[in-house]
Amino acid sequence: MKTPLVELRGIRKRFGPVVALDGADFELRAGEIHGLLGENGAGKTTLMNVLAGLYRADAGEVYLDGRPVQILEPRDAVRVGVGMVHQHFELVGHFSALENVVLGREGGGWLRRHRLRQEVEALMERVGLPVPLDRPVRELPVGVQQKVEILKALYRGARVLVLDEPTTLLTPQEVDSLFASLRTLVAAGVSVVFITHKLAEVLRTCDRITVMRRGRRVVTVSREEADARQLVEWMVGASPPPAAVRDPAQPGSPVLELEGVRVVDPRGVPVLEDVTLAVRSGELVGVAGVSGNGQQALAGVVAGSVRPAAGVVRVGGRPVRRGGVADRMREGVLSIPEDRLRDGVLPRMSVAENIVLGRHRLHFPGVRYRPEVVRGLALRAIEQYRIVCPGPDAAAGQLSGGNLQKLIAARVFEGARERGARLLVAHNPTRGLDVPSTEFLHAQLLDFCRHGGGVLLISEDLDELMKLSDRITVLYRGRVVAEFPRVRFDRYAIGRAMAGGAA
Amino acid sequence: MTAGAAARGRGQGVWPYAGALVVALAVLGGLVAALGGDAAGALAGLFRASLGSAAGLGQTLNKTTPLLLGSLAVLLGLRAGVFNIGVDGQIYAGAVAATGVAFLLAGLPRGFAVPAVLLAGMVGGAVLGAIPGLLRARWGVSEIFVTVMLNFIAVFLVEYLSTGPWNDPTAGEAITRAIPPGATLPWLLPQAGAHAGVLLALGTALGVWALLYRTVFGYELRAAGDNPSAASLGGVPVARTVALALGASGALAGLAGAVEVSGFHYRLILGLSPGYGMMAILIAVLSRRHPLGAVAVSFGFAALVVGTDSLQRSVGLPASAVFVVQAAVLLVLLAVEGLRRNPA
Numbered sequence: 001m002k003t004p005l006v007e008l009r010g011i012r013k014r015f016g017p018v019v020a021l022d023g024a025d026f027e028l029r030a031g032e033i034h035g036l037l038g039e040n041g042a043g044k045t046t047l048m049n050v051l052a053g054l055y056r057a058d059a060g061e062v063y064l065d066g067r068p069v070q071i072l073e074p075r076d077a078v079r080v081g082v083g084m085v086h087q088h089f090e091l092v093g094h095f096s097a098l099e100n101v102v103l104g105r106e107g108g109g110w111l112r113r114h115r116l117r118q119e120v121e122a123l124m125e126r127v128g129l130p131v132p133l134d135r136p137v138r139e140l141p142v143g144v145q146q147k148v149e150i151l152k153a154l155y156r157g158a159r160v161l162v163l164d165e166p167t168t169l170l171t172p173q174e175v176d177s178l179f180a181s182l183r184t185l186v187a188a189g190v191s192v193v194f195i196t197h198k199l200a201e202v203l204r205t206c207d208r209i210t211v212m213r214r215g216r217r218v219v220t221v222s223r224e225e226a227d228a229r230q231l232v233e234w235m236v237g238a239s240p241p242p243a244a245v246r247d248p249a250q251p252g253s254p255v256l257e258l259e260g261v262r263v264v265d266p267r268g269v270p271v272l273e274d275v276t277l278a279v280r281s282g283e284l285v286g287v288a289g290v291s292g293n294g295q296q297a298l299a300g301v302v303a304g305s306v307r308p309a310a311g312v313v314r315v316g317g318r319p320v321r322r323g324g325v326a327d328r329m330r331e332g333v334l335s336i337p338e339d340r341l342r343d344g345v346l347p348r349m350s351v352a353e354n355i356v357l358g359r360h361r362l363h364f365p366g367v368r369y370r371p372e373v374v375r376g377l378a379l380r381a382i383e384q385y386r387i388v389c390p391g392p393d394a395a396a397g398q399l400s401g402g403n404l405q406k407l408i409a410a411r412v413f414e415g416a417r418e419r420g421a422r423l424l425v426a427h428n429p430t431r432g433l434d435v436p437s438t439e440f441l442h443a444q445l446l447d448f449c450r451h452g453g454g455v456l457l458i459s460e461d462l463d464e465l466m467k468l469s470d471r472i473t474v475l476y477r478g479r480v481v482a483e484f485p486r487v488r489f490d491r492y493a494i495g496r497a498m499a500g501g502a503a
Numbered sequence: 504m505t506a507g508a509a510a511r512g513r514g515q516g517v518w519p520y521a522g523a524l525v526v527a528l529a530v531l532g533g534l535v536a537a538l539g540g541d542a543a544g545a546l547a548g549l550f551r552a553s554l555g556s557a558a559g560l561g562q563t564l565n566k567t568t569p570l571l572l573g574s575l576a577v578l579l580g581l582r583a584g585v586f587n588i589g590v591d592g593q594i595y596a597g598a599v600a601a602t603g604v605a606f607l608l609a610g611l612p613r614g615f616a617v618p619a620v621l622l623a624g625m626v627g628g629a630v631l632g633a634i635p636g637l638l639r640a641r642w643g644v645s646e647i648f649v650t651v652m653l654n655f656i657a658v659f660l661v662e663y664l665s666t667g668p669w670n671d672p673t674a675g676e677a678i679t680r681a682i683p684p685g686a687t688l689p690w691l692l693p694q695a696g697a698h699a700g701v702l703l704a705l706g707t708a709l710g711v712w713a714l715l716y717r718t719v720f721g722y723e724l725r726a727a728g729d730n731p732s733a734a735s736l737g738g739v740p741v742a743r744t745v746a747l748a749l750g751a752s753g754a755l756a757g758l759a760g761a762v763e764v765s766g767f768h769y770r771l772i773l774g775l776s777p778g779y780g781m782m783a784i785l786i787a788v789l790s791r792r793h794p795l796g797a798v799a800v801s802f803g804f805a806a807l808v809v810g811t812d813s814l815q816r817s818v819g820l821p822a823s824a825v826f827v828v829q830a831a832v833l834l835v836l837l838a839v840e841g842l843r844r845n846p847a
Contacts, residue, residue, distance in 0.1 A: 303736065305735060305736060324735070324738075324740070325735060325736055325737070325738050326738035326739075326740060329738045335736065337733075337736055342730075342732055342733075343732045343733050343736050344733050344736070345730065345733055346725075346726050346729040346730050346733055346734065347729060347730060348729050349725060349726065349729050353722065353725075353726075357726060357733070357734070357737035357739075358736075358737035358738050360719060360722055360723070360737075361719065361738065364719045366719070367718050367719060367720070368717060368718060368719070369716070369717055369718050369719045369721065369722045370717075371716065371717075
């Protein structure tokens, strides 16, 4: 057999008490698209971060073309031709695509724009990834920004391109375009590692598939040998839990109504315009849309952290006058924030102190705060929501993204139960969660509906929306541009509406 | 930084600090020698003057009091996510209020006058702390600007009072008349010259600990300081909490001013705070924003300051050289703390 282009052998990496990689192996052949599949926390991203020089492995070897190489920092990875595109892009928003691509490689003291442009244009031509070079990247759609990231890696001489969860933020059309581009890249001599937890994507695009679980490789198979059921079993380690089944909703009275709501951001730019929608008791309403089309403002208006400039918000039939999150919580509205690091976690405080946030006044109506009570709540939640952490007293900032999300889910669902909440706003609640945790969270959302609550599920994951929602509303540039009842769900029609086309 | 590094950092315990102390003392000896002094004698004298004698211990305890109260003020702010660099101004505001009330209450029994004086100091400091708190809560004005500006106002107020209306005409310098004897703090160790302020400060440290870890307000304060956005989405009234924290922080600093007047100087003087506010920031950071840690660090700082001050007498270093020595020792301690946090 041919020598693999990249070989990782016995890679180990610990973060404090957590073993992220436990002797992981991986092989990439030249000219293939290799899917790296696994649940959240399986170690996929960590393993590739070792290859990209972002983490230093505690043990193990890296071989390129059969020769051992030392990759201690990102510079080393670039030198040997490894480039990685992260889940969250690292672009300078007000720089043009050209400036972003050549960033750090300008050479000399002068920007030789003309020569650099010719180089980048030649590169785009060769790999078949045309992007507009002169507009500030923040004005480009996410799918194009991603291509800029890929060009950036290739411009630095990447022969091995690692894409971490590249489809998360894309519309179905953009996903198609990305997959087509990957094929062209391979034809141009680039080898691709594609990190994902989405089975369908792996089966659709990859030549070979490596499944990881708990920091080790389970198996590497070619696409022909792979079948979906078997892959899930390898990922999860046992038969997967049954998917949540959506009972037909029998909606009751409205728990949330928005009428002509308009929100203006601090710069005076409207971010929501004339939004009218309702969630009734027992109903799960999905909000689809590409990130940045007003979802944050919508979640904020409902949760009480954003004040509308115009329009009416009614909770349980009564207009809310003013007031912040605390008032809205008393009225029975709870929310799972989109950005858990920014809006969800108290990083230096303990897991227990995080779990009680938003419920603390419920448990302690007086002056006194009782840490032992909080600890008890946390111990139960850690068990019930399977939060992997050193214990209730560990700093929450140490938790992995998936476990942080479980912590927030525990906080919100337990809080909803304790308060008898009527409405739950969940913004990308399963982003980055593994399969069992996603199923668990979906079941919790549906359970909340079954007991008479209403859910507003704002998500970028169309599969999730189609699986759970009674209705899907599409947001585009701050407006509701389409609405689909469950019987008319069609991913391409919804995708077109998300991209601003007619439904 | 990774979780692993954090875990290692915690595991190291007190050894880095012990090492830092050895290095600091070596630096100190070297500096004294370089400045033409007797290094061994200086170190011995330093110990005798700060901890190794009754009078020295008394001075160290007296010095601990404003440093501890000041650092509690700073760390309460830091815990709420605000940087109170106006502790000096709040110490002066507390001292002014305490002195004024002491004059008003001349002739009243100690059991009434002393609590009133201390309370006045807290109110004075709280007012000065509440101003930046409210400006920040209402309009998002940076507390750093406002507290720095208020420092100037407080210092000039003290200058006006000590040279003007309250001036002691017999003294010939910027100090006020002495406060009535009934308004002075009782002694803790009369032979050592230690007043009871240190007990007050210790009690306050315990109080701040209880406030932070055993009250709902303290929980909300820490949440607001850790991540205001998440706290706000958890229903914490962040702006109000932060404003209250700054007010409380000012009250603690004001208490320090009142104690200095009522326990140590018996009058308001210009230069009542020789940079306590800045040292309090260092102590708050070195004690990792924990009130009980601040007790130990304040005591160590006080011993250091008192001990090095004595070098003027014991080896005849000029006052400015003493400041150089103090600063060098501090730099060593801070460098060690920096290395501990971010191992190279």
